[in-house]
Amino acid sequence: MENVFGGRPWSGSILSLVSTIRNDHEVARDLAVEAGQHLTRLRTRSGFDEPEVLRTLGDRVSHEFLFSALGRLRPSDAVLSEEGVDDPKRLSARRVWIIDPLDGTREFSEEGRMDWAVHVALWENGELVAGAVSLPAQGSTLSTVDPPWLPEERPAEQRLRITTSRTRPPEFVRRLATRMGAELVPMGSAGAKICAVLLGIADIYIHAGGQYEWDSAAPVAVARAAGLHTSRIDGANLTYNEADPYLPDILVCRPELSSMLLASIRNVADLDSAGPHTGA
Numbered sequence: 001m002e003n004v005f006g007g008r009p010w011s012g013s014i015l016s017l018v019s020t021i022r023n024d025h026e027v028a029r030d031l032a033v034e035a036g037q038h039l040t041r042l043r044t045r046s047g048f049d050e051p052e053v054l055r056t057l058g059d060r061v062s063h064e065f066l067f068s069a070l071g072r073l074r075p076s077d078a079v080l081s082e083e084g085v086d087d088p089k090r091l092s093a094r095r096v097w098i099i100d101p102l103d104g105t106r107e108f109s110e111e112g113r114m115d116w117a118v119h120v121a122l123w124e125n126g127e128l129v130a131g132a133v134s135l136p137a138q139g140s141t142l143s144t145v146d147p148p149w150l151p152e153e154r155p156a157e158q159r160l161r162i163t164t165s166r167t168r169p170p171e172f173v174r175r176l177a178t179r180m181g182a183e184l185v186p187m188g189s190a191g192a193k194i195c196a197v198l199l200g201i202a203d204i205y206i207h208a209g210g211q212y213e214w215d216s217a218a219p220v221a222v223a224r225a226a227g228l229h230t231s232r233i234d235g236a237n238l239t240y241n242e243a244d245p246y247l248p249d250i251l252v253c254r255p256e257l258s259s260m261l262l263a264s265i266r267n268v269a270d271l272d273s274a275g276p277h278t279g280a
């Protein structure tokens, strides 16, 4: 029997067609993984003698791969990328991919560091609906295809671990950690830090003082799917695909810690505004 195009029966071609149709979760995961493979090859080929060149090439190679792959796989969707020109069409688009082609660019250019990531998220009608963070140097990818199980709750007597920027930790996070008797876990890359909370390496990620939507969209999509608390540090919702993609602060933590943390953050902020001698 011939098919409508006069060729051989369909069975083989349907199977191969089905295997190439991926849902949005799988697209996010597969693209994050493949971009990570490009970055790993680049790192091996280039070495670490010229970190600035490696950083520039890394941002560009990964952005170009992701941008063209999304153009092929999801031609009707808009893209907001850290490394791309901001296309105003995204503001009226129903679906927008928010990507950070290389998060933790500084760490990527330092030999031996494993705290850098590729972020791919999909925003649809006001919500993050899919996301993936690949950690190529750690050999792992966390995604909404199969969100990770949260690790066991830690016994109350154990010190909480707050992961924060390795190179620019906000001063108030240091004060918060001191007041709470918590330990700081410095690390590069917002994605790597949120994955550290997902994997039980830390309990809390806090940032303030500057960041953009692409730094957190994909890891927040995975964190929410896994059941973590995600918000601004004043407890407000994190919203994405805003006209201005600046999203300067974030709190990600195990859900049972969120009320206590938001109250502690408020206290530290109140003390800060009361005067420098009261803050420590």
Ligand SMILES: Nc1ncnc2c1ncn2[C@@H]1O[C@H](COP(=O)(O)O)[C@@H](OP(=O)(O)O)[C@H]1O
Pocket (backbone or CB within 6 Å): 082, 100, 102, 103, 104, 105, 106, 164, 165, 166, 167, 168, 187, 188, 189, 190, 208, 209, 210, 211, 212, 215
């Ligand atoms: N004050 C600030 N202003 C703007 N971006 C910031 C920032 N602090 C951190 N970031 C961005 O957040 C990501 C994680 O930073 P950190 O490792 O210091 O925690 C980095 O993304 P990129 O590596 O994609 O540029 C970094 O540029």
Ligand SMILES: [Mg+2]
Pocket (backbone or CB within 6 Å): 082, 100, 102, 103, 104, 190, 214, 215
């Ligand atoms: Mg980033």
